[in-house]
Amino acid sequence: GQPGEKVSDPYFNGKGPDRTGCIHCGACMTGCRHNAKNTLDKNYLYLAQDLGAEILAEHEVIDVRPLDNDRGESGYMVQFKKSTGNGKLKKIETRNIVFAGGVLGTVPLLLKLKQKGSLPDISDMLGGNVRTNNESLMVVTSTDKDHPDYTSGVSIGSILDIDKNSHLEPVRYGKGSGFFRMMTMPSAHHKWALLRIAGVFWKMIKQPFRFVKTLFANRYSSRSVILLFMQTLDSTLRLKTGKLRSLVTEAESGPLPSGHIPEASKLARKVSAKLNGIPYSNFYDVIRGTPTTAHILGGAVMGKDPTKGVIDKNNNVFGYKNMMVCDGSMISANPGVNPSLSITAISELAMSRIPAKDMESS
Numbered sequence: 310g311q312p313g314e315k316v317s318d319p320y321f322n323g324k325g326p327d328r329t330g331c332i333h334c335g336a337c338m339t340g341c342r343h344n345a346k347n348t349l350d351k352n353y354l355y356l357a358q359d360l361g362a363e364i365l366a367e368h369e370v371i372d373v374r375p376l377d378n379d380r381g382e383s384g385y386m387v388q389f390k391k392s393t394g395n396g397k398l399k400k401i402e403t404r405n406i407v408f409a410g411g412v413l414g415t416v417p418l419l420l421k422l423k424q425k426g427s428l429p430d431i432s433d434m435l436g437g438n439v440r441t442n443n444e445s446l447m448v449v450t451s452t453d454k455d456h457p458d459y460t461s462g463v464s465i466g467s468i469l470d471i472d473k474n475s476h477l478e479p480v481r482y483g484k485g486s487g488f489f490r491m492m493t494m495p496s497a498h499h500k501w502a503l504l505r506i507a508g509v510f511w512k513m514i515k516q517p518f519r520f521v522k523t524l525f526a527n528r529y530s531s532r533s534v535i536l537l538f539m540q541t542l543d544s545t546l547r548l549k550t551g552k553l554r555s556l557v558t559e560a561e562s563g564p565l566p567s568g569h570i571p572e573a574s575k576l577a578r579k580v581s582a583k584l585n586g587i588p589y590s591n592f593y594d595v596i597r598g599t600p601t602t603a604h605i606l607g608g609a610v611m612g613k614d615p616t617k618g619v620i621d622k623n624n625n626v627f628g629y630k631n632m633m634v635c636d637g638s639m640i641s642a643n644p645g646v647n648p649s650l651s652i653t654a655i656s657e658l659a660m661s662r663i664p665a666k667d668m669e670s671s
């Protein structure tokens with residue numbers, strides 16, 4: 310549609326809510342305030358509610374047990390509580406259950422339920438085959454006074470294929486998104502932490518005025534471009550419940566993901582030269598040398614049997630009836646690019662195999 314112009318829902322033949330044409334403010338990452346982005350509350354959740362589904366926001370599922378001590382043939386008892394503030398534990402009974410809590414919601418919950426005996430027969434593959442997009446997230450902040458306004462456009466509008474394994478997406482944040490800088494440090498790479506930190510100080514000492522300009526810059530997001538570098542190269546981690554922390558990771562296969570990907574750093578230097586800027590990385594990458602990911606995948610992956618995965622090719626959990634997993638934890642490979650549309654498509658396919666209620670009763 311035209312920027313700022315309201316039209317009736319263009320995606321579902323008018324069944325969804327009205328939408329407004331995008332005004333290219335660049336704030337898609339922090340939530341569209343202009344009724345333009347196709348978010349869940351405007352499509353799946355809106356349409357489900359319209360068909361009578363009740364959505365309990367801010368509630369956390371803490372237990373799921375088969376009724377009648379069977380494998381879920383009669384259904385499940387689901388226990389949940391308010392996730393904000395205090396509240397009483399509540400219970401419901403259901404015949405079918407779909408886990409869709411994302412990798413960091415579904416996998417820890419299922420690990421806990423397997424361990425405490427609520428769902429003991431879930432495959433031992435649970436927690437395994439966790440992948441990232443082998444990402445490197447960097448920010449280049451321009452030191453130029455007359456820099457272009459980098460907030461103008463949608464958050465991700467282009468992708469550069471660097472080789473058959475690697476892609477780079479320039480990402481925008483909207484005006485006012487300056488907090489991001491608190492999570493960054495000038496990029497410095499070395500296998501030893503001390504030398505990385507020395508590298509950060511050396512960069513600050515070498516160019517103090519340019520450094521201060523980017524650190525205390527007004528309109529930070531207008532002068533910054535985020536570089537999201539992703540690779541299909543594969544390695545896996547395992548998520549486990551820990552003694553001191555609720556969740557721990559360990560290396561499972563392939564090289565450990567690294568906070569330093571030389572190809573990504575080279576690109577960041579090239580972009581910095583063009584923007585007359587300074588490249589920054591997430592402070593965790595610099596201090597710990599471990600990479601940050603926004604694209605965690607796997608942990609309850611598809612496989613041909615319970616020795617290979619947690620769910621079958623139709624998303625049904627091995628060992629139980631009427632139970633599915635439909636979220637990023639089902640993904641059993643590294644797509645090397647942003648995964649949410651693959652998660653959506655596979656979940657839609659799984660849902661399309663469930664007969665509609667009125668068809669079932671007829």
Ligand SMILES: Cc1cc2nc3c(=O)[nH]c(=O)nc-3n(C[C@H](O)[C@H](O)[C@H](O)COP(=O)(O)OP(=O)(O)OC[C@H]3O[C@@H](n4cnc5c(N)ncnc54)[C@H](O)[C@@H]3O)c2cc1C
Pocket residue numbers: 338368369370371409410411412413414415418465603604605635636637638647648649650652
């Ligand atoms: C900053 C950022 C930017 C991103 N940008 C992109 C992008 O541009 N394109 C792209 O394709 N992907 C992007 N991603 C990745 C994408 O958001 C995820 O891959 C995708 O949302 C995962 O979908 P999911 O359904 O597995 O889980 P989620 O979207 O995480 O949904 C899981 C939901 O379950 C809830 N939940 C968890 N545990 C429980 C529980 N016990 N009880 C009840 N509810 C629970 C959570 O609160 C959450 O609402 C981005 C991610 C981040 C962090």
Ligand code: SF4
Pocket residue numbers: 330331332333334335336337338340341342343344345346462463464
């Ligand atoms: S750029 Fe993104 S946040 Fe801004 S109006 Fe368009 S969809 Fe919404």
